[in-house]
Amino acid sequence: MEIKMNTLKLAHLTFLSLIAVSFSASAHAEEAKATGPSDPQIAAIVVTANAVDIDAGKAAKAKTKNKEIKKFAEQMITDHSAVNKSAVELVTKLKVTPEENDTSRALKKGGDDNLASLKKLKGKEFDKAYVEHEVAYHQAVLDAIDQTLIPSAQNGELKALLVKVRPAIEAHLEHAKQIQTSIR
Amino acid sequence: MKIFWSFLNRALIAGVLTLSALAFASSKSHTTTVIIENMKFTPAEFEVKKGETIVWINKDLVPHTVTSNDKSFDSKIIDPGKSWQLKNSKVGTYAYKCLLHPTMLGSLVVK
Numbered sequence: 001m002e003i004k005m006n007t008l009k010l011a012h013l014t015f016l017s018l019i020a021v022s023f024s025a026s027a028h029a030e031e032a033k034a035t036g037p038s039d040p041q042i043a044a045i046v047v048t049a050n051a052v053d054i055d056a057g058k059a060a061k062a063k064t065k066n067k068e069i070k071k072f073a074e075q076m077i078t079d080h081s082a083v084n085k086s087a088v089e090l091v092t093k094l095k096v097t098p099e100e101n102d103t104s105r106a107l108k109k110g111g112d113d114n115l116a117s118l119k120k121l122k123g124k125e126f127d128k129a130y131v132e133h134e135v136a137y138h139q140a141v142l143d144a145i146d147q148t149l150i151p152s153a154q155n156g157e158l159k160a161l162l163v164k165v166r167p168a169i170e171a172h173l174e175h176a177k178q179i180q181t182s183i184r
Numbered sequence: 185m186k187i188f189w190s191f192l193n194r195a196l197i198a199g200v201l202t203l204s205a206l207a208f209a210s211s212k213s214h215t216t217t218v219i220i221e222n223m224k225f226t227p228a229e230f231e232v233k234k235g236e237t238i239v240w241i242n243k244d245l246v247p248h249t250v251t252s253n254d255k256s257f258d259s260k261i262i263d264p265g266k267s268w269q270l271k272n273s274k275v276g277t278y279a280y281k282c283l284l285h286p287t288m289l290g291s292l293v294v295k
Contacts, residue, residue, distance in 0.1 A: 075284055079246040082264065086245050167223040168246055174287045 036152030040099035043091045043158070045149065046165075048104040049141055050080040050087070052111030053134075059118055060130045068179055069127050076134070076172065083165055090161055124183070131180045138173035145169065215239055218290070220248050220262070220282075225290040234275055234294055241267040248288065252280040 037045060057076035064070050091098060114133055121129050145166050153159035214236050219226045221243040232238060240250050242262045250259040250268060256278065259268040272278070272294045282288035 078284070082246045086264075164222070164245055168244075171223040171285050171287045175285065178286065 036148050037101060037103065038099070038152075039094075039154050039158055040096050041101040041104070042149055042153055042162075043087065043096055044098035044100050044104040045107065045144075046087045046162070047084055047098055048107045048111075049144075050084040052107055052114075053080045053137065054084075055111060056114060056118070056130065056133070056137075059115055060126075063118075063122070064127055064130070065123070066127050066183070068182065069131065072134075072175060072179055073130075075175075079168055079172065083168060086161060090157060094155060094157065096155070096158075127183055131176055131183065134176040135173065135180055138169055138176060142166070142169050142173060217241060218250075220244055220250075220288075223285060223288055225250075225282075225288060228289065229291045229293075231293040231295055232272070235271065235273055238270045238272070238292065239267055240270075247284065249283045250280055250290075251283045252278045254278070258283075 053076050057073040057080070060073035061070055061077065064073065118126060118129060118133075145162055150159060150162045150166075153162055214233070216230060216232050216236065216238045218230070218238060218240045220240055223244065225240070240259065240262065242248055242264050244264055247261045247263050249261060250257070250270075252258070256274070257270055257272070257280070259270075261284075262268050272292075275294050277291065277293045279289070279291045281290070
């Protein structure tokens, strides 16, 4: 069991590193604009990032016996669905078609890998793994918003939406960290 | 002429009474507005007089609640774009939070 957990942890960390690498276009805003994702690509990244956390939330809601984690998972489903609704409304209004890209595909793959890992766990091991992933995932998304998505966004309304989404991601991160501490 | 001045006097008195009534009514119906946006309540802390109305407007992307720690008031879910009103008649200090997002805290004092 110990070896299995270490293998899963390694897979988990590898996924998060891949995400971090694929997100980080550049440390500088000007370079980010030139080499970063286009608005259609940003739209695909936002929608995929939300969908990944919704799926993880559904898995946790169905499996966890921990009331606090169940509530958190339900919140992830509600909040990320609401953010996706706003994102889809905006891109529809702007006539921007989301364009799949390496980052959105990496996110999707990472999300699927996470679900596969979580499927093998139960009880407290599941809870720990789910929450640990939520902390790392929201931190990665927050960093991506700050370092890549906001600096790269060309359309003012899309940029404003990303700015408006940021506090929700930060609040999710803090909430996940609180739970992580409480279940240690 | 006498009739004219008499009419004018009555009109003036009626006008003054109406304005006084309006002023009285508006001071009774003072409303404090709290904006829920960017995962916080703004203002987060404030004071109101007993009987005054408080309106929370959710301008955020996600649903929130306004729930006092002592459970004396609970808005239930306030969806984005919706609002919720409270008229608190009991003097006291009420710490409240969003039940959905534990980092969102506020407090109101009813005097």
